[in-house]
Amino acid sequence: MAKGYHKIPPESFLREILSAIKRTKNAQDNLPLSMGHCSKVLFSGIFVFWHVEPKKLYDKNMNAKTIKKIIEINNQFYQKFGKEFSATRGRIQPGVRKILNGIGRDRAILDLGCGNGEFARQLAGTDHTAPYLGVDFSLPLLTDARLVPEHFPARFQELDITSANWQMTTENWSLITAFAVLHHIPGEKTRLQILKNIHQHLADDGQFIFSNWQFLNSERLKKRILSWDLVDIPEEDVDEGDYLLDWRRGGFGIRYAHHYSEDELAHLAEMSGFKIIDSFYSDGATGNLGLYQVWEKGRNLKRKT
Numbered sequence: 001m002a003k004g005y006h007k008i009p010p011e012s013f014l015r016e017i018l019s020a021i022k023r024t025k026n027a028q029d030n031l032p033l034s035m036g037h038c039s040k041v042l043f044s045g046i047f048v049f050w051h052v053e054p055k056k057l058y059d060k061n062m063n064a065k066t067i068k069k070i071i072e073i074n075n076q077f078y079q080k081f082g083k084e085f086s087a088t089r090g091r092i093q094p095g096v097r098k099i100l101n102g103i104g105r106d107r108a109i110l111d112l113g114c115g116n117g118e119f120a121r122q123l124a125g126t127d128h129t130a131p132y133l134g135v136d137f138s139l140p141l142l143t144d145a146r147l148v149p150e151h152f153p154a155r156f157q158e159l160d161i162t163s164a165n166w167q168m169t170t171e172n173w174s175l176i177t178a179f180a181v182l183h184h185i186p187g188e189k190t191r192l193q194i195l196k197n198i199h200q201h202l203a204d205d206g207q208f209i210f211s212n213w214q215f216l217n218s219e220r221l222k223k224r225i226l227s228w229d230l231v232d233i234p235e236e237d238v239d240e241g242d243y244l245l246d247w248r249r250g251g252f253g254i255r256y257a258h259h260y261s262e263d264e265l266a267h268l269a270e271m272s273g274f275k276i277i278d279s280f281y282s283d284g285a286t287g288n289l290g291l292y293q294v295w296e297k298g299r300n301l302k303r304k305t
Contacts, residue, residue, distance in 0.1 A: 062187040066237045070186040070256045071162055073231060073244075078138040081253050092122055095282030095292045096179055099209055103175065106130045110173040110201060112161055113181030117145025117154075124152035135159035135168070161185075161194055172203040178210040180290070183257045186242065188268075195272035199297065208274065208295040212260045214281070215245065217288045226254060260291065269295055 092100065096119060103109075105128050111119060114134030123132060131153055136142050137160040148154050159166060162185065176198050185191050198208055215221040226244040228235045231254065241260065247253030262279060269276050274295040283290035 062189075062237065062239055066233060067187040067190055069231070069233060070238075070242075071190075073254060073256050074184050075137065075160075077247065077253050077255050078141065081247060081250060092118055093179070093211070093283045093290060094287075095211055095280070095290045097122075098280075098282065099177075099292065100126070103128070107174045108171070109133070110176045111135070112176065112178040112198075113184075114145055114156065115141050115180075117141075117148055117156070119177070119179065120145065120148050120152065120154050124149045124154070128152065130174075131155075133157060133168070133173075135161070137161075161197070162190055164193060166197050166201070168201075171201075172206065173201055174203050174206045176202050176206065176208045178208070180211055180213055182210055183212045183260065184255070186256060186258065187239070191268060192272055195268060195274070199273055202297065204297060206296070207277070209292070210295075211283075211290045211292045212265075213257055214259065214289050214291050215243075215257060216259045217286065218284065221245070221289075230254065262291070265291075265293060273297060 100119070100122055103123070103126075105126065108131045109123070109128075111132065111134040114120065114136050115138075117134060120132060120134055132155070134142075134145055134154065134156045135158070136145065136156075137158060139158065142156055142158060145156050157168060159168060161181075178198075182191065182194070185194060202208060224245045226246055228238065228244060231244065239258070241258050241264070243257055243259065245255050245257055247255055265279075266276060275298040276293055277296050278292075278294040280292050281288040281290065282292060
């Protein structure tokens with residue numbers, strides 16, 4: 001054996017390789033980190049060839065207990081800090097403004113997670129005449145939302161969109177919006193249930209327009225990420241892309257948010273019977289803190305970037 005080389009038993013060598021992979025920054029996105037996920041291991045002298053099964057991009061196995069606990073974390077946050085949160089939302093985001101400018105006056109709108117009603121007030125300023133229903137589970141935010149001009153045909157209703165059955169009118173809406181909402185929904189099963197309800201309440205020729213927070217695009221926001229230990233949830237019980245972030249206005253608060261990729265949204269669209277009509281980034285100083293998409297009914301996926 002040449003000087004400087006040491007004979008290592010094949011299994012020990014593989015474990016050393018996996019240990020090194022485990023310490024790399026991006027391994028969690030591409031490779032499993034245990035011997036149990038390796039297959040087709042071949043040894044030839046000092047050379048080792050192995051096949052590893054890539055980690056699934058979408059974890060469909062978050063248990064109901066964890067989902068319920070995460071939902072409760074956000075419910076408590078918006079009930080406790082609803083007024084403080086509303087005070088920071090005195091204007092709509094540039095991406096929402098872009099969508100607003102293209103909405104016809106005669107489109108009946110269901111606004112999911114309407115918050116403090118700023119979108120409704122902006123609609124009122126465009127002389128929108130069709131029905132508008134804003135729903136949210138946060139009573140403090142709904143109190144502010146009802147402060148809309150009297151001439152605007154707006155209604156507001158308390159509704160938790162994570163519930164299986166939405167207790168609301170069965171009319172079909174020509175436009176359903178959900179700005180900065182879906183990133184607060186844990187678990188693929190819960191997301192698909194919501195998308196099923198959206199599909200059911202959307203007119204056949206209607207559109208679903210929404211945005212998701214892209215907080216990982218901001219170094220400042222990444223510094224506000226918290227450990228799952230603070231809420232007694234093991235990190236292995238949550239999905240890839242799930243995070244806790246702090247809140248500092250009016251006290252210390254904790255929020256859950258999921259960072260979506262375009263591929264993940266394409267997967268959800270296909271699974272729920274939608275096709276993607278448009279996709280763009282907006283918001284923030286860098287113009288990429290919000291990912292906006294326009295969906296329509298249908299399974300033939302079409303994406304624009």
